[in-house]
Amino acid sequence: MPNKPKAFDIVRAHIEERILDGSLDIGDTLAAERELATEFGVSRGAVREAIRALEAQGVVESSVGAGATGGTRIIRARTRALTRLLRLHVALAGGRLREVVELRVALERSSATLAAASVTPEALETMRTLLAEMRGEGVDIETFNRLDTDFHVAIARAADNTLVTDLTIAVRESLRAPILVAEQGLSSGEYADFRGMLCEQHEGIFAALEAGDGEDAAQRIETHIRAAYSALPAMKTASE
Missing domain, CATH: 1.10.10.10 (Winged helix-like DNA-binding domain superfamily/Winged helix DNA-binding domain)
Structure with missing residues (x-):
């Protein structure tokens, strides 16, 4: 019954x-x-x-x-609700963290493709400012992590598709904390190299978006995401 x-x-x-x-x-x-x-x-x-x-x-x-x-x-607070749900999923994911990473790749490829076709001068200026701040002297790990998240969120917002945007933001925000912990586990030299790699890749993504090349932007963002996780031992172990 x-x-x-x-x-x-x-x-x-x-x-x-x-x-x-x-x-x-x-x-x-x-x-x-x-x-x-x-x-x-x-x-x-x-x-x-x-x-x-x-x-x-x-x-x-x-x-x-x-x-x-x-x-x-x-109301429509979809991003907030999805982020809360995904944070819990990431915290409990264990070896299934790779599933969240694959979801992120799929979503950010979509958001990059859409953003390349609809990005505004204002959105590009926001991204350009974030890139400059990430290259700035004296930026600590936590601040860089926030700027990195903000850059990916800016791309998602430029996609002009609310569902793709909300899902992309939720996934990226849900991974912010574990990414930060993994970054903090790097030595100072390893982190300097890691930060330099991310900045270079971000700038390549930005150039593709500015040129309106969605295919290039999507491929660059996938390469960037996979390279970032491969360079973070703690994240790589959790994904295996």
Whole structure:
């Protein structure tokens, strides 16, 4: 005999169904907790639990206030939700980290191809600034790691495809911490060589994007990702 669904699952499933069938859209406000509790014959605590679950999925946001400023609204926080999920996956991946790396390769090839066809002067300027900062004197490992992430995120944003962008950002952000730990495990000489290699490869990717050559940009970004992981023993071991 199937298990009876929990009270909060009934509420969550109903809200999800209304989003899926178009009855609820971004910006719409849910009924008050009291109304939802009465509608489904559950406690207000069950309603709150359902809303918390939906907040974790990045589809609703609750705020305190009266009138239009309060209540629970439908939002699209896909990147935040995907990043949270993938960070947990990476933390528990063990030997399956290579699966995340392969996903990253596939996504970033797509984002590079799309970005080459639609990149704006503003996006190129953002990337150019990040490249200059990465080459700067006195940039520590943690700062370089952040700039590296920002460069890849800038490419994803330039792709002009929200789903590819959100997935690419989520995967890159989820790998930020393990990449940083692996970088910190390098000797000073190894890290200097590693940083120089990444900067050179980033500049090659940028040149391909600036030239509008999607095929070259995609190949360069795949080569870059694979070379980076191969140069980080801790990441390579975790991927085997």
